[in-house]
Amino acid sequence: xxxxxxxxxxxxxxxxxxxxxxxxxxxxxxxxxxxxxxxxxxxxxxxxxxxxxxxxxxxxxxxxxxxxxxxxxxxxxxxxxxxxxxxxxxxxxxxxxxxxxxxxxxxxxxxxxxxxxxxxxxxxxxxxxxxxxxxxxxxxxxxxxxxxxxxxxxxxxxxxxxxxxxxxxxxxxxxxxxxxxxxxxxxxxxxxxxxxxxxxxxxxxxxxxxxxxxxxxxxxxxxxxxxxxxxxxxxxxxxxxxxxxxxxxxxxxxxxxxxxxxxxxxxxxxxxxxxxxxxxxxxxxxxxxxxxxxxxxxxxxxxxxxxxxxxxxxxxxxxxxxxxxxxxxxxxxxxxxxxxxxxxxxxxxxxxxxxxxxxxxxxxxxxxxxxxxxxxxxxxxxxxxxxxxxxxxxxxxxxxxxxxxxxxxxxxxxxxxxxxxxxxxxxxxxxxxxxxxxxxxxxxxxxxxxxxxxxxxxxxxxxxxxxxxxxxxxxxxxxxxxxxxxxxxxxxxxxxxxxxxxxxxxxxxxxxxxxxxxxxxxxxxxxxxxxxxxxxxxxxxxxxxxxxxxxxxxxxxxxxxxxxxxxxxxxxxxxxxxxxxxxxxxxxxxxxx
Numbered sequence: 289x290x291x292x293x294x295x296x297x298x299x300x301x302x303x304x305x306x307x308x309x310x311x312x313x314x315x316x317x318x319x320x321x322x323x324x325x326x327x328x329x330x331x332x333x334x335x336x337x338x339x340x341x342x343x344x345x346x347x348x349x350x351x352x353x354x355x356x357x358x359x360x361x362x363x364x365x366x367x368x369x370x371x372x373x374x375x376x377x378x379x380x381x382x383x384x385x386x387x388x389x390x391x392x393x394x395x396x397x398x399x400x401x402x403x404x405x406x407x408x409x410x411x412x413x414x415x416x417x418x419x420x421x422x423x424x425x426x427x428x429x430x431x432x433x434x435x436x437x438x439x440x441x442x443x444x445x446x447x448x449x450x451x452x453x454x455x456x457x458x459x460x461x462x463x464x465x466x467x468x469x470x471x472x473x474x475x476x477x478x479x480x481x482x483x484x485x486x487x488x489x490x491x492x493x494x495x496x497x498x499x500x501x502x503x504x505x506x507x508x509x510x511x512x513x514x515x516x517x518x519x520x521x522x523x524x525x526x527x528x529x530x531x532x533x534x535x536x537x538x539x540x541x542x543x544x545x546x547x548x549x550x551x552x553x554x555x556x557x558x559x560x561x562x563x564x565x566x567x568x569x570x571x572x573x574x575x576x577x578x579x580x581x582x583x584x585x586x587x588x589x590x591x592x593x594x595x596x597x598x599x600x601x602x603x604x605x606x607x608x609x610x611x612x613x614x615x616x617x618x619x620x621x622x623x624x625x626x627x628x629x630x631x632x633x634x635x636x637x638x639x640x641x642x643x644x645x646x647x648x649x650x651x652x653x654x655x656x657x658x659x660x661x662x663x664x665x666x667x668x669x670x671x672x673x674x675x676x677x678x679x680x681x682x683x684x685x686x687x688x689x690x691x692x693x694x695x696x697x698x699x700x701x702x703x704x705x706x707x708x709x710x711x712x713x714x715x716x717x718x719x720x721x722x723x724x725x726x727x728x729x730x731x732x733x734x735x736x737x738x739x740x741x742x743x744x745x746x747x748x749x750x751x752x753x754x755x756x757x758x759x760x761x762x763x764x765x766x767x768x769x770x771x772x773x774x775x776x777x778x779x780x781x782x783x784x785x786x787x788x789x790x791x792x793x794x795x796x797x798x799x800x801x802x803x804x805x806x807x808x809x810x811x812x813x814x815x816x817x818x819x820x821x822x823x824x825x826x827x828x829x830x831x832x833x834x835x836x837x838x839x840x841x842x843x844x845x846x847x848x849x850x851x852x853x854x855x856x857x858x859x860x861x862x863x864x865x866x867x868x869x870x871x872x873x874x875x876x877x878x879x880x881x
Contacts, residue, residue, distance in 0.1 A: 309603040344563045347509075347572055350498040354406060355567040358471050358488050361402040362450060365412060365486050366475055370395040375414025375475065375484040392420050407494045412475070414484040427468055427489035429460070439472050440485060447474035447482055452568050454492075454519035459528050467492035467527050469519050492527060495520050499572075506580030512538060512571045519570065538562040538571040616640020620648055695749050711748050714741040721771070731875070732798055732805075733765040735774055739796065742775055746782055753791040754782060761799045768873040769805065770847060776840055777809040777866045785813025785864060792863075804852075804869050812863040818856055844870060 365371055374392045379385065400410060400422055409426025413419045419431055429437060437460065439453045456467045468489050475484035499509045503522040511520040516535035518526045537551050541562040549560045553575065561574040616639060623636040635655065638648035692715055699708040718741040721734060736758065743756045756778070774796065781794045795810040841853045848871055858864035 309607060312599055312603065344572070344574075346502060347499045348563070348565060351565055352567055354498070355565075357403045357406060358408075359450060359567075361399055361410070361488070362471075362473050362486060364399045364402065365410075368395055368399065371412060372475070372477070372483060374420070375412065375418055376416055378416065389420075396420060396422060403488070407490065409489040411487040411489065412484055413486075414475075415482070426491065427455070427470065427487065428464055429462055433460075433462060434485075439470050439487070443472040443474050443485060444482065447476050449473070449569075452513060452519065452570060454513070454517050454528055456528055469495050492520050496522060506577035508575045508577075510534065510573045510575060511565075512573060514569060534560075534573060534575075535571065538564075538573050542571075616644035617647075620644055620651075624651065692745055692749065699748075707748065711745060714744045717741050718745070728771060729768040729873070730771045731765065732760065732767050732769060735769055735771070736760060736765070736798075738772065739775055739778060742778065750782075754786055755791075755793045757793065757795050759795065759797040764798050764800055764805060766875060767800075767805050768875060769807070769870060770843060773840060773844070773868065773870075774807055774809060776837060777868075780837065781809060781811040781813065781864070784816075785811045788814045788861075800872065801869075803872055805872050807868040807870075809866045810863065815858045815860040815862050815864055817860070818858050840868075844868070 370391050374388055377388070380388075396410065396412075403410070409421065409423045411419065411421040411424075411427065413431075413434060417431075419434070434440060439451075439455060442453065443449075443451055450471055450473045453470050453472065454467070455465060455470055457463050457465045468491055471488040471490075473486055474482045475486060476482050495511075500522055503509055508523050508526075509521060510518050510523070510526055510531075512531065512535050513519050514535075516530050516532045518529050518531060518534075521527055533551075534553070537549055537560050540546070541549050541560065542564050547561070549562075551558050551560050557578045559576040559578055561576070563572045564570075565572055619640065620636060627634050627636070635652045636648050638645050638652070640648075692711065696708045696711050696715075699705070699711065718738060721730070721738050739756075740758070747754075778794065778796070785794075786792050789812075792812045795808075797808045797810070799806055837854075837856075844853050852870050854866060854868045856864065856866050
């Protein structure tokens with residue numbers, strides 16, 4: 289029994305072809321009269337089923353790619369701190385405004401690369417009344433009308449959903465707007481507060497390119513949204529029209545899993561084939577005019593006779609040829625099925641007919657290319673990891689240097705040369721460790737020296753109202769840690785923790801805990817609301833480096849794994865505790881970075 293099942297398994301192609309041919313012959317013989325009467329409808333169904341399948345495949349592929357680019361770009365916009373600051377900050381002087389718009393333009397130019405393959409205009413607006421557009425000609429809605437626009441209201445009703453809508457001069461009542469498809473989504477922060485909107489505008493004729501080449505006379509396409517509005521169609525007279533009946537038919541096809549549905553539209557009999565495009569939350573409806581298409585068919589009786597003859601001859605020919613061809617195909621399939629999932633260097637034996645040999649050669653070539661690709665992919669991932677680590681390296685903020693040197697200049701002018709010399713020495717040591725030392729990993733002792741220099745410089749600049757104490761276990765001084773791992777939290781404590789309190793203290797503790805090295809930064813400052821996450825603070829102060837709290841956590845996880853990282857606990861007016869956990873790394877006893 290097992291052998292029989294195996295033979296059926298590997299000879300499935302021939303068995304299926306044989307059964308289909310036999311059933312076809314019997315069906316043709318029994319239903320000759322019925323086919324003579326109904327041949328036109330049958331040919332119609334078969335022809336347009338194939339056409340619809342082609343249209344569906346092409347449209348879905350194109351639209352899924354298009355929607356993925358929109359989703360990717362919207363995620364980048366939502367995650368951009370520069371954009372959020374631009375849309376939420378208050379108005380300032382002309383210099384700060386120009387800088388803000390410049391940074392916004394730079395950020396949007398980088399983000400827009402995700403949709404460069406498509407003709408799309410991007411617009412973002414904020415709660416502070418600001419608006420930025422890559423090209424207003426795509427959707428020239430005035431600023432004062434955008435907030436009350438129906439598309440904006442629908443997006444705000446479902447702020448976490450990307451929605452596609454249709455707009456033109458007649459729909460919006462705003463002159464000068466050509467038929468346009470708008471993808472809209474609210475910008476929401478972590479607490480659920482909406483701080484802006486983003487719109488992706490695509491001119492409808494450009495959107496119609498996804499399917500326009502697959503339409504013909506009597507074979508039309510309509511793209512409907514969930515409200516029944518036709519947002520795109522090869523029929524210009526359908527654009528922007530509400531068609532609840534067409535939407536109902538599309539929903540019925542989807543809900544009942546129908547291949548097609550007969551419907552009366554505008555007084556004519558039509559055949560409807562529908563497909564839901566889930567990513568865009570739209571329905572694609574293929575509207576086929578039966579009368580128009582069937583009118584192209586003539587002499588159904590003669591067609592029936594010809595089809596019968598062709599079927600009979602085809603069954604005989606296919607039976608003889610397929611039996612011979614499927615032998616080599618069966619052997620090829622059996623070899624392929626026995627290849628393990630990761631045996632990319634294993635080849636199949638090439639024999640049989642020309643087609644089978646070509647398949648075997650193509651499969652072997654594919655396995656070779658796949659093997660090469662996997663090797664290159666592994667190497668690329670290694671390079672990408674190094675690039676990500678390098679991107680997380682600190683970048684010294686020039687304003688930190690300017691302000692420090694300005695303080696030194698002031699001390700020199702005041703005659704306090706010794707303090708000025710100490711400050712310069714601290715700055716030199718800090719820069720040597722941050723820039724001159726190219727190693728990603730340093731010892732706890734080196735990090736301690738960096739912290740002391742950084743704290744000294746800040747106390748010179750801002751006074752000693754914030755006191756810093758160090759509690760470092762002597763046996764931990766030689767352990768290695770990522771460079772500037774602790775310093776960003778001292779920055780946060782200096783510039784965020786003591787806005788309400790006039791003075792306080794910061795404790796820095798390093799000790800061994802089991803097989804881990806634990807570093808803690810504790811302050812008795814203002815505290816903050818954590819809500820179970822890691823805050824991503826944004827400050828207008830010019831800090832020493834570009835490493836943020838979240839970057840430190842991501843950097844640790846990237847280096848050592850998900851079981852390591854940082855935890856933050858804080859209470860309002862009680863202070864904040866940052867606890868960093870990494871593995872114990874002795875010198876020359878860990879990964880090379």
